[in-house]
Amino acid sequence: ETLVVSSWGGSFRDLIDETIAAKFTEETGVEVEFITGGTIDRLNQANLSKDNPESDVTFTTSHIGWLYRNQGLFEELDMSRIPNAENLVDQARISPSHIGAWAYVYTIGFLPNMLPEGVTFDSWEDLWSPELAGMIALPDFDPSHIIAAAATLEGVGVENWRDATDKLLALRPNIRALYTNDANSQQLLSTGETPVQVILSMNAYHIQSQGLDVELAIPAEGAVLGVDTMGITAGSDKIDLAYQFLNAALDPEVQAQIAEIKKGSPVVSNVELPEELAALPGIFTTPEEWAEQTLVIPDEFRAETIGEWRQWFSENMTAN
Amino acid sequence: MRKSLLDHLLDWTGRILLTAILGFVLLPFFVVAIASFNDGAILSFPPREWSLRWYANAFQYRDFGAGLVNSLKIAAFGATIALIAGAGFAYVLNRYDFRLKGVLNGILMSPLIIPNFTIGLGLLILSAAASLPRNLWLVVATHVIIVLPFVVRSVYVSLQNFERRYEQAAESLGGSPWHVLRTVTLPLLVPGLASGGLFAAILSFNEFTASLFVVNQSTQTLPVAMYNYVREYADPTLAAVSVLYVLAVAVILLVVHKFFRLEKVLNVE
Amino acid sequence: MSSESRNDAAVQIDGVSKSFAGTVALEPIWLKIRRGEFLTLLGPSGCGKTTLLNLIAGFLEADEGELFIDRELVTQVPPHQREIGIVFQNYALFPHMTVAQNVAYGLRTRRVSKAETAQRVAEALALVKLQDFADRRPKQLSGGQQQRVALARALVIRPRVLLLDEPFSALDRNLRTAMQVELREIQTRLGLTTVFVTHDQNEALSMSDRIAVMSRGRVRQIGAPADIYDRPRNLFVSTFVGDANLFDATLQGAEGSALDLSVGGARLSLTSYQDDLPQPGPVTLFVRPEQCRLTDTNEPGAVPATVALSVYQGSYAELHLDCAAAQGGRVMLRVPAAEALPAGAAVGIALPQTGPAIYAADEANKEVA
Amino acid sequence: MSSESRNDAAVQIDGVSKSFAGTVALEPIWLKIRRGEFLTLLGPSGCGKTTLLNLIAGFLEADEGELFIDRELVTQVPPHQREIGIVFQNYALFPHMTVAQNVAYGLRTRRVSKAETAQRVAEALALVKLQDFADRRPKQLSGGQQQRVALARALVIRPRVLLLDEPFSALDRNLRTAMQVELREIQTRLGLTTVFVTHDQNEALSMSDRIAVMSRGRVRQIGAPADIYDRPRNLFVSTFVGDANLFDATLQGAEGSALDLSVGGARLSLTSYQDDLPQPGPVTLFVRPEQCRLTDTNEPGAVPATVALSVYQGSYAELHLDCAAAQGGRVMLRVPAAEALPAGAAVGIALPQTGPAIYAADEANKEVA
Amino acid sequence: MTKRPFLGWFASPSILIAFGIAASFLAIVQYSFRANIPGALDPGGFTLENFTTLWKAVYGEAFLNTVLLCLWTALFTLLIGYPLAYAMVRARSARLRSAILLISLTPLFLGEIVRTYSWMIVLGNRGFLNAALMQMGLIDRPIPFMFTMTGVVIALVHFTLPIVVVMLAAALSHIDRNLERAATSLGAGRVRAFLTVTLPLSIPGIVAASSTAFAWTFSAFATPQMIGGGQVQTISTLVYQVGFASFNFPLAASLSLTGLLFTVAVLAIFNTGIRRLERIGGH
Ligand SMILES: Nc1ncnc2c1ncn2[C@@H]1O[C@H](COP(=O)(O)OP(=O)(O)OP(=O)(O)O)[C@@H](O)[C@H]1O
Ligand SMILES: Nc1ncnc2c1ncn2[C@@H]1O[C@H](COP(=O)(O)OP(=O)(O)OP(=O)(O)O)[C@@H](O)[C@H]1O
Numbered sequence A: 001e002t003l004v005v006s007s008w009g010g011s012f013r014d015l016i017d018e019t020i021a022a023k024f025t026e027e028t029g030v031e032v033e034f035i036t037g038g039t040i041d042r043l044n045q046a047n048l049s050k051d052n053p054e055s056d057v058t059f060t061t062s063h064i065g066w067l068y069r070n071q072g073l074f075e076e077l078d079m080s081r082i083p084n085a086e087n088l089v090d091q092a093r094i095s096p097s098h099i100g101a102w103a104y105v106y107t108i109g110f111l112p113n114m115l116p117e118g119v120t121f122d123s124w125e126d127l128w129s130p131e132l133a134g135m136i137a138l139p140d141f142d143p144s145h146i147i148a149a150a151a152t153l154e155g156v157g158v159e160n161w162r163d164a165t166d167k168l169l170a171l172r173p174n175i176r177a178l179y180t181n182d183a184n185s186q187q188l189l190s191t192g193e194t195p196v197q198v199i200l201s202m203n204a205y206h207i208q209s210q211g212l213d214v215e216l217a218i219p220a221e222g223a224v225l226g227v228d229t230m231g232i233t234a235g236s237d238k239i240d241l242a243y244q245f246l247n248a249a250l251d252p253e254v255q256a257q258i259a260e261i262k263k264g265s266p267v268v269s270n271v272e273l274p275e276e277l278a279a280l281p282g283i284f285t286t287p288e289e290w291a292e293q294t295l296v297i298p299d300e301f302r303a304e305t306i307g308e309w310r311q312w313f314s315e316n317m318t319a320n
Numbered sequence B: 001m002r003k004s005l006l007d008h009l010l011d012w013t014g015r016i017l018l019t020a021i022l023g024f025v026l027l028p029f030f031v032v033a034i035a036s037f038n039d040g041a042i043l044s045f046p047p048r049e050w051s052l053r054w055y056a057n058a059f060q061y062r063d064f065g066a067g068l069v070n071s072l073k074i075a076a077f078g079a080t081i082a083l084i085a086g087a088g089f090a091y092v093l094n095r096y097d098f099r100l101k102g103v104l105n106g107i108l109m110s111p112l113i114i115p116n117f118t119i120g121l122g123l124l125i126l127s128a129a130a131s132l133p134r135n136l137w138l139v140v141a142t143h144v145i146i147v148l149p150f151v152v153r154s155v156y157v158s159l160q161n162f163e164r165r166y167e168q169a170a171e172s173l174g175g176s177p178w179h180v181l182r183t184v185t186l187p188l189l190v191p192g193l194a195s196g197g198l199f200a201a202i203l204s205f206n207e208f209t210a211s212l213f214v215v216n217q218s219t220q221t222l223p224v225a226m227y228n229y230v231r232e233y234a235d236p237t238l239a240a241v242s243v244l245y246v247l248a249v250a251v252i253l254l255v256v257h258k259f260f261r262l263e264k265v266l267n268v269e
Numbered sequence C, D: 001m002s003s004e005s006r007n008d009a010a011v012q013i014d015g016v017s018k019s020f021a022g023t024v025a026l027e028p029i030w031l032k033i034r035r036g037e038f039l040t041l042l043g044p045s046g047c048g049k050t051t052l053l054n055l056i057a058g059f060l061e062a063d064e065g066e067l068f069i070d071r072e073l074v075t076q077v078p079p080h081q082r083e084i085g086i087v088f089q090n091y092a093l094f095p096h097m098t099v100a101q102n103v104a105y106g107l108r109t110r111r112v113s114k115a116e117t118a119q120r121v122a123e124a125l126a127l128v129k130l131q132d133f134a135d136r137r138p139k140q141l142s143g144g145q146q147q148r149v150a151l152a153r154a155l156v157i158r159p160r161v162l163l164l165d166e167p168f169s170a171l172d173r174n175l176r177t178a179m180q181v182e183l184r185e186i187q188t189r190l191g192l193t194t195v196f197v198t199h200d201q202n203e204a205l206s207m208s209d210r211i212a213v214m215s216r217g218r219v220r221q222i223g224a225p226a227d228i229y230d231r232p233r234n235l236f237v238s239t240f241v242g243d244a245n246l247f248d249a250t251l252q253g254a255e256g257s258a259l260d261l262s263v264g265g266a267r268l269s270l271t272s273y274q275d276d277l278p279q280p281g282p283v284t285l286f287v288r289p290e291q292c293r294l295t296d297t298n299e300p301g302a303v304p305a306t307v308a309l310s311v312y313q314g315s316y317a318e319l320h321l322d323c324a325a326a327q328g329g330r331v332m333l334r335v336p337a338a339e340a341l342p343a344g345a346a347v348g349i350a351l352p353q354t355g356p357a358i359y360a361a362d363e364a365n366k367e368v369a
Numbered sequence E: 001m002t003k004r005p006f007l008g009w010f011a012s013p014s015i016l017i018a019f020g021i022a023a024s025f026l027a028i029v030q031y032s033f034r035a036n037i038p039g040a041l042d043p044g045g046f047t048l049e050n051f052t053t054l055w056k057a058v059y060g061e062a063f064l065n066t067v068l069l070c071l072w073t074a075l076f077t078l079l080i081g082y083p084l085a086y087a088m089v090r091a092r093s094a095r096l097r098s099a100i101l102l103i104s105l106t107p108l109f110l111g112e113i114v115r116t117y118s119w120m121i122v123l124g125n126r127g128f129l130n131a132a133l134m135q136m137g138l139i140d141r142p143i144p145f146m147f148t149m150t151g152v153v154i155a156l157v158h159f160t161l162p163i164v165v166v167m168l169a170a171a172l173s174h175i176d177r178n179l180e181r182a183a184t185s186l187g188a189g190r191v192r193a194f195l196t197v198t199l200p201l202s203i204p205g206i207v208a209a210s211s212t213a214f215a216w217t218f219s220a221f222a223t224p225q226m227i228g229g230g231q232v233q234t235i236s237t238l239v240y241q242v243g244f245a246s247f248n249f250p251l252a253a254s255l256s257l258t259g260l261l262f263t264v265a266v267l268a269i270f271n272t273g274i275r276r277l278e279r280i281g282g283h
């Protein structure tokens, strides 16, 4: 018997495998198998195989999780069957169907030795510096971070992002590439193709560990908070095991491992982290940190609007 | 022969040009070979340290193994089905006239000009609309459609060059149509069938674009697994896989060349 | 496959015709091939010889008409049930089988027992003198040997009719002559009804019991070789078979087969073998080179000419003469090599008293091969 | 390209040889081709004719030896500077050009003026009687017409030597004869040095000033056609050119060219044309069919034989005789068709008093074509 | 007489497959006229909106990009492939001939991924090419090849080269060598003989090869996707993106359909070209 988990590939799969799945297997003796793919790819795949689900537990981002839920792809969660969820922070209680597994930020990452003289990243505004012409890479699968940043800079709030489109268009000359996944982002940095990126904090730390000198900046406006979540696939025939898996994920030790290995922020409040780890940008251990360092886009709104954003983005920002 | 300066010039530019072009063809494979032995996860030229770890990783990475098995299964089934259907159709095409022959031919050959992504998309939509399961057979069907024209062409050419007199001689000797087919036509078509089938198998093994649309995690082919790997990891494991791939293909081609003479198979003599 | 009466037709073709996509390959043809006869279909390329052969073999279906083999109506019988033997120009030996397997093929399809097969194969190979080559593959044989295997393969099934489509045209001259002699010997020995296709008139003349000369889908004349050569019935046959000298002549009058002609000013009296003589008036006079004789210019009745070219041919020389009375302005004679004349010499051509034929100058079938 | 002295060699081949990947295609060859001469290279397939032609044309590089054209050493000169004309068997007309453009090609490369080009093309086309076809494409012409265009194209550049590689072998018999005559007439008129390749002995005998008979990369004999036919110097030439009857004989003795032989029991005295006679002992006696005469069995000196087969050939018949003294057991004679004998008739063969040749039975080059 | 033995037996499998092809093609046609319901795979009612959407700049640019890519690729592939094919057909030694054939053919059997990945390593800013050029001191900062049209064209040329070489070699090998010999004997040097005889006679082959190069490039996906990195959008990458990222299958279908019609039109033009050429001269 095996439990099938749908997750991102690459280092995220390895992370889940080494931490949550290891704990789960230790507790239940059941092996874990993965099916992997990009966030949207997997949503689509799940949709395509609705009648005959390929997985039991699904990892996805908080906002795409709403799409799963809205399309009936997630089971409603019975929180009583997840004892460890007691300590779950509020920001990680996303919907009745999906809850956080770890958190991170999307922020500005850069190669200091390839940065033009005098450029610093105190504010998101610095991305617009003309010195950065043709140096920036953004994620193509999710434009919400830069849209939120632009809206904040324009002082209009992300709901009124249409008022910030001029600001966004002004960034075009600086964009060199849109990366399609984390590996792509790593390549772009490691080859020096794009020395500045809007990047996932966890990914930046991974690249550091590979020996590349990447630095992260937390702009004054805050970094865009993201929570990776998990849910139980609707129609799964291993519901019990799935609950046990979710519970294992929220185990404080497992959460500490996640922070240790991948620098993902714990989403439960009862975790003890070494000091230097706790101090890293993108790892939140106190309610104050959760509140002050983050720029939050409301999940449900984000989920509803992401399609529109993507379309607008691909039609206006990519073609050059 | 006493050559003019121009002739010498021509000879030498010709030689240099030829070397340069062959170099261009081979360059990526040399580079990927160097990269595959690079110890670091981040590429650099020339590599600072050498190691075989990426080869080890390639063998350990489960998706490659599963993808290889899938690809082999799909290529075997796909090529066999395409060979049976394609050879039959080539025979019919070569021998008979019937209504709608042109239409049938047009449809079966259309994958030669329909882009593979369109074929993949079409079959994906079709399978969803018809509620067909997205299993290995869907991938096999996709590949059959894509490689069929190549099989038909290859067998058709053999049939065109086939000396009908052999069959007539056999018939005059009392062989019934089935008997003649079995004892004369098929044995003499073996080279055409073999090269058609082999070509189909190789094409199917390599097919990527249409497969990308119709596979799921459990039916993922090797090329799709490789593509996904590049999307998810930045390390040079794929370089190691590529080197193995190139070596395997080169060996197969050399063997084929030895037995069938590629010039003949490709009609470039 | 009884052979009681030796005189009924082994093959009878009754008004068989064939068109391909609108173009007529074969006009309706009536033909009887006698039992044991060696019949040759002779004609230029594209005249329909192969088409007729394929109709007999059953590889093609006739548009109309009927076909009998041994009195049996076979028009609708598929080739593999017709019991005929075929030998093709390019041999068509099965390359994936040995010589013995090739020869045994027709016996295997007939489920002849192993022992009998072995014996009959050995016999057939002995017949064509290839006992020692049984285990070779066709590729390891010379052209002539391959042709012999093809023959053995066709003969071993004791066919009712043997069909051969230009079987020797790919062989070189010496081998060809040898094979012709051999084939004819075997055919005579076995008393085999044979239809032989060729476009080589020498081959046809030398091998056949009868020749059917074809052109444009029709049989233009059928008869024994000497008949065809000595008494061609139309201009086409006379020019296609053997060398012909044609003169423009005027028929002054005829009494029975005695003709009164004027040729290039000379006055001639000839007797012809023809039954149907043209009307008096301009005619074409046909004479074989060996019927002409070289004489002095001033001999009475001689047609004047000048030597244009003397072509050495080893055992003899061809004299090409410029002659105003000849069609195309040229006449050809053969003389012993030693008697060749230099170009420019003025000579007379004495025409024979008997033998030649005349055709109406506007003959509908004025079709020179 | 002076042509002062009419006697020096137009082409001189001095010890030229050629191998391909180890197999010898041409042994070292010495050959002088006279100015204005029509020289034919005759030999069986694969004997090196095309190779020799390609060496003269410069398409192949000789392994050793030297080649002169008009006394100029051209061994190292590339083909396009050799000023030779070539006609290929498959015509090799440029399919994308009209007839006129094809013929003009060699003039355009020589930067001949427009006006002169037009004039010379017209002349060349007139020469081959194709004035009216100037604007057609090669595909729209018949085989013979294509061959003529190829000839015009080669001639228009006024080549120093004209090379032809089996130019007529793809044509049918009648067209072939016509083209042979035509080519020879044009060649004679223009006084063109010509090297002609064929494997057809009749073509060679009828067209050539001299024939070089080749086999296995060597020239076996070179001489005028009558020389080759009447006085072959070895067994290969005697059997390859013309028909040969070979008898097993014993040379009893020789006095000058007078020979004392015994053949199949009969005792003969002959004179031979040969200079180098073999030693007394077993020899092969070579006689042309037309040198033999049919006589009674009991005529003294006649070799006994039986008629095996009489082959009708229209103007004559071939008698194939079984004869114990003959090699292969067979002798062939030609007789007028009317004088053919039935199979089984016993006859005597009278051999000629002069003319025949004898070769040592174990002759090193016992190589019958 | 059994007139058509095996007709039914031999034709039926392929008829089945033809139905499959026709059905999937119909599926595409049908989807391209249906409305997209976000998040659902089943499409809505009839609409022409998908085709009006295609008028937007991105799609136009993708079309333009694709065409440019096809043109450049065909051009460079011909320029490189012709000498290679010529050398292969004319090489004196059988060894050299085989070597050229094998080298130019091997990539054909390697598939898109291996080759594209290899080119990524060659072309990157820290890739082989830039590293080599910098090492030699020819440049001091990397030339961007990745995510540029240039890079995609280079990789695509490599991608289409084998098939073009095979087609050109087939065409060249069927040109009678005696034609060139005839030209030389008539006084044409090698260059002239080539330009006036060989080249014109190979034009049908060239046209056929370019049309194939066109079709291959048009249908290439992994190469523009991986080397273009989203900066060089082609029809194929857009179809994938629209289908699998935006999950708008009706739009993807209409994009595919338009692309297909476009290909068919272009190939039809090529075909008439070939036929005309063959009528004029050719073989
Ligand atoms: N399958 C076919 N389709 C169309 N036309 C054909 C076909 N077979 C033969 N013909 C035509 O029928 C005519 C007679 O052809 P056939 O092969 O019988 O000639 P043939 O006398 O055997 O000539 P050859 O000596 O060249 O073999 C020719 O004009 C030929 O073009
Ligand atoms: N390019 C080549 N490579 C290898 N061997 C060759 C080549 N050309 C000719 N030969 C060999 O050289 C020998 C002479 O060939 P050549 O073509 O000169 O013969 P040929 O007398 O012209 O014969 P044919 O009458 O068949 O044309 C043959 O054995 C042939 O196989």
Ligand SMILES: [Mg+2]
Residues within 6 Å of the ligand: C049, C050, C051, C165
């Ligand atoms: Mg025929």
Ligand SMILES: [Mg+2]
Residues within 6 Å of the ligand: D049, D050, D051, D165
């Ligand atoms: Mg030759």
